Amino acid sequence: MGMPMVTVATPLQREITEWDDYVGRFEASRSVELRPRVSGEITAVLFRDGQFVQKGQALFTIDSRTYRAALAEAQAGVATARSDLALANADLSRALRLVADDAVAKSEIDALRARVNASQAALAAAQARVRSRSLDVEFTTVRAPQSGRISDRRVDPGNQVSAGEGSSATLLTTINAVDPVYFTFDGSEGLFLKAQRAGADRGTEVQIRLQDESDYRWNGTLDFTDNGLDPRSGTIRARALVRNPDNFLTPGMFGNMRLASGAKVNALLVPETAVQTDQTRKLLLVVDKDGKVAARDVTLGPVIDGLRVIRSGLNPTDRVVIEGTQMAFPGSQVKTRVDRITPPPPAPSATAPVNLPAREATLAN
Incomplete structure (x- = not known):
């Protein structure tokens, strides 16, 4: 051989x-737990489990009827406060015209001015309530705070959800930015x-x-x-x-x-x-x-x-x-x-090197 x-x-x-x-x-580079900011009944789920969502996309709706009623009540309060302020200004103007004739005491003028100031404060408070109630209505539509892949829904239409601080609020789903x-x-x-x-x-x-x-x-x-x-x-x-x-x-x-x-x-x-x-x-x-x-x-x-x-x-x-x-x-x-040794052809790179803005965290020196 x-x-x-x-x-x-x-x-x-x-x-x-x-x-x-x-x-x-x-x-995930960013992970968000989605929780409601107002309480109520879920009326619709607007996404498919596991899909990619865009920032600002509507995901859930919560029954808004009670919040819209509260907003209407707050708007009526603004109208009442404006009316009270207008009346207080008119009373003060009439009193100021009588000051020259000594027909109105100085203490009464001071009281009318205080009433005007109180009416202005009441109007500001009523307007703040309108803004707060408007936010409640806005929060009945739960939107994606970031783009990414969404998990499965943890609640279905008809379920009651609760707002709260941190983990005390109902978990709706999570979104991972990838x-x-x-x-x-x-x-x-x-x-x-x-x-x-x-x-x-x-x-x-x-x-x-x-x-x-x-x-x-x-x-x-x-x-x-x-x-x-x-x-x-x-x-x-x-x-x-x-x-x-x-x-x-x-x-x-x-x-x-x-x-x-x-x-x-x-x-x-x-x-x-x-x-x-x-x-x-x-x-x-x-x-x-x-x-x-x-x-x-x-x-x-x-x-x-x-x-x-x-x-x-x-x-x-x-x-x-x-x-x-x-x-x-x-x-x-x-x-x-x-023979000769030659390397096998390289596989194509899946991504290019990342070139993002500098971050605060750096390699310790």
């Missing part, structure tokens, strides 16, 4: 950026120090891949780093901002993120399939000029563009077995076919 044939290639030499890896979860979307993650103290020394700051580009993706297709920027480490876990909380124009990224999704950890370095890369495992050792099979196979202990780096970075244990001129590894073993003789 002849010697087996294997394919060999020298490692690909490339200038790469070193990355640190993190695991995190996507979150473009852009946040990616939150925790980093160890060591990785935090490494990022600090590398100059990572708000606006630093990050790359993210989802659980079913092999490539880092989603681009974003570092948006926030907390102002201290958690003394219990020794980690620091951070966040990236990712554009999500097609709303594919959903709050709650997990992802793997990488953050540049330093300057570009020259590296050797080989196909992931060329790396062999022997218990805890990572090996590459190399073939010398006489066709003899040898195993090299190597230290692995990250996967970049589908190729594995080899940190140590490999020389640029080594001929690495990239195909036919199952037919080669250390000490055996093989025939070789020379």
Whole structure:
């Protein structure tokens, strides 16, 4: 039987950026719990569960009849207050014309002036009640305070809802703003120090891949780093901002993120399939000029563009077995076919790096 044939290639030499890896979860950039500002009976639900809604869009209506009646009563109060003020002004004007004839006491003039002032105050109070009742009528139509994806309705027409402070009010639904979307993650103290020394700051580009993706297709920027480490876990909380124009990224999704950890370095890369495992050792099979196979202990780096970075244990001129590894073993003789290592074509980026206005939260220095 002849010697087996294997394919060999020298490692690909490339200038790469070193990355640190993190695991995190996507979150809504803004999340609102929708609660009524007036109490009453729900008369209509004006959206489909789970649809995208626009800011200001009507979502629920509450029976407005009692609030419209209260508004009409307040408007009548304004008319009464105006009438009282007009009468008070007329009485004061008549009294002032009689002052020259000493037909009116000064105390009576003072009383009439006080009555005018009181009537003006009563009119202002009545007008304020009209504005308040008008707001109550306006609040019987519950509108979206922001654009985003709405959850399911928690109440149906016919249900009574209650206004109140905070969580005491009835929850109607929630709205999540998901473009852009946040990616939150925790980093160890060591990785935090490494990022600090590398100059990572708000606006630093990050790359993210989802659980079913092999490539880092989603681009974003570092948006926030907390102002201290958690003394219990020794980690620091951070966040990236990712554009999500097609709303594919959903709050709650997990992802793997990488953050540049330093300057570009020259590296050797080989196909992931060329790396062999022997218990805890990572090996590459190399073939010398006489066709003899040898195993090299190597230290692995990250996967970049589908190729594995080899940190140590490999020389640029080594001929690495990239195909036919199952037919080669250390000490055996093989025939070789020379090929070249080329990275697979990159997947298209799902988004461009985010370029939004600066935010108050920055990387702690």
